[in-house]
Amino acid sequence: MQQRLALRDGKYKKYSITLSLILFSTISHGRVVSEIEVKETGIHAIGRNDKYEKKACKVFRPTKKQLIHYFNQAKESEESGKILHEYYSPCLAKGLIKFQDGSSGRWILQSSGFGYVIFSSNQTTYFFHKNNQWTDPYACTYGLSDEIEC
Template sequence: MKLSPPTLVPSILLSLAISHGALSHARGVTRVTIEETGIVRPESDRNDKTLLDACSVFVPTRAQVIRYFAHAVPVPSIVTSHGRYSPCASTGKLTFADGFSGTWILYSDGSARIDWQAGGFVYLLYQPNRWRDPFAPYDQP
């Protein structure tokens, strides 16, 4: 029985892929759109002028976003809320070569969340990103 992408739970597939080493190679990203950059993440104070000014410099390029999602690995949600917290974000949509698609929010600290179009979500991390994080040291070697 062959299952099409919408019938499978993407976050489970990512977990299985990691446990079997399938993510040792870059994952194909076929489409990326960037909707917002340099914004303050929803759970932070979006009226704080200091945050608004600092986050305005977080403007990852399309190439950086593609590289990020091609290499990022699943992590527990605590990574995006406590472990590497940054108030700066960018948002958009993406589609992978395997047909999975969704909306994303990418944080300047190198963590992200994808909400799958088919349902569910996954938290991700890719540390060697190549953008400026106004709340370093996350962008430091």
Template sequence: MKTLTDIDKGQTVSWSLKDENIKKECKKFQPTRKQILDFFNKAQPVEGFVVNEDRYTPCFSTGKLIWNDGTSAEWSLYSSGTASLLLDNGETIHLYQRDYRWFDPTECTYGLGDEGEC
């Protein structure tokens, strides 16, 4: 990976913007540049449901990755340790990395069961 650009942290998904508590919590999601790079260097591909259901969170950051060969991808990194990459060719790749080190405002709420996973 060559570089990260256009990083925007502490965002909230649009349908949660009216909830001031969620907006306040999501502003706390402030991964560092190093944490973001570590995530993308260690993350593994997963199915889309992992990002959109199993590990869903309204808190995310966005930016752009540019590789050494000049190709790039727009990314959305979620506080739950998941991400979606939209590649130059239109393909979307979903990623997960379990041992992320940033503050996650929605930790212990994940999983498809009645009780969240910690």
């Protein structure tokens, strides 16, 4: 009986390691950008009427180099999940993007590092990457916990 358990434990470990490798290999950490066009930066979310937010958002001006780094490093997801709520920012940048895999679309990025691309196929993919090099007027205000994230 103990030999069966030992054998089963050995198989379990082997399957566990294999499953872990498969899961880690399927997590997407960004695509490779081939072209990016910045249409607008420092803009304020439509429908928000706070003049102080509008003024604060003017400093959110990511460069092409910063945006390429962002998309190349960002984690991707088919769902926005709780990231949208925890990292909401009214400060936006918009543009067009093409990746080396041939996919392309329109992107919108919040100063928090949360963004999305609406691909030409009408599929939306969400992107998230913290600790970017651009100026974020709402840095240190994100997350739902009591701890400040800076």
